Amino acid sequence: MVDSHTAYAIAIMALGTALLRFLPFIIFKGKGSTPPLVEKLGRMLPCAVIAMLVVYCLKDMHFTTTAGYLPALMAGLLVALLHVWKKNTLLSVISGTVVYMLLIQFVF
């Protein structure tokens, strides 16, 4: 059901995301050159943030039961190995997800 709360929430997400994307262009508009520190961050941060998001996606893993970590670990390793080997995003993503879904729905 789509109520006004849902609509506001979507508007906030849309505007917030756009604001974050426009922010550097607003801040550094008209300036001849970007500060070296900012440029350095621009080069290095994407790698660090993607690494952070990988960990973020696995945040709900827990080690109290095998079902808490084994499915994600196995599927994650599968994705990594497949991607190193075949370099095909679709293949890696779909295989990993299907294996993960099968593992948590039927095995663990």
Added chain:
Amino acid sequence: MKEPAHRQFLFLSRQAGNEKSLADYAGICTLGGHRRMNRTVRQAFVETIPVMTGYLALGFGFGIMLKASGYPVWLAMVMSMVIYAGALQYIAVGLLSGGASLLTVGLTTFLVNARHVFYGISMLDKFKITGKRTPYLIFALTDETYSLLCRETPDIPLTERKNYYFCICLFDHCYWIAGSVLGAVTGSLVPFNSQGIDFVLTALFITIFIEQWRSTTQHAPAIIGLVVTAICLALFGSESFLIASMGMILLLLCLYREEVPHG
């Protein structure tokens, strides 16, 4: 617009009495322009094929999840059109169906998408030449589009780059919308146990991580990102580790001295 200009040119060239050479010249110009444009579009399309596969799959997962939470198909389309941020939209399904407060929604948006600020920083130079297309290019600057726009494109003439960037952004946006709608439609037609489908996002980030790792010899930022986030997760728990991680990563990267390549 091309036709009258071309005719005018022919007319002028007739008057000038050297019809053939000038008309030929005009013909070559128009044809050359078309070919160049088509080539740009084709080249952009080829570059976006890996993203197409990823976005169709990822969007599909989002559509199914949203549908499974009881939302209509058109909402999947609207969200993918106006928000256009993969990770956030996945998290949004839980936030919307759980009735999270608008403050939570705002904070989550900020945290999950703060990285986009830095994508913009590395695009400041490239987007200096893109004219009136720039606002759309900035709006559409997702993780994957960013990774495509980062690539050096020496074979594309400077005058064509704004079209090339625009095509990449537009194609990616369309894949994402198409994937979400397909997923939502499938979810409403086929009864489907979607438990675990959110792993699409994990899988996608792992593949991006590996691709970024391959594209550079400087692995310290990636390692810092992994280690710092894992430590913060262990210290602060899964509810509030993201802010701490981002602060620490920012600080360490500021202090880090880049390796300067030799030669």
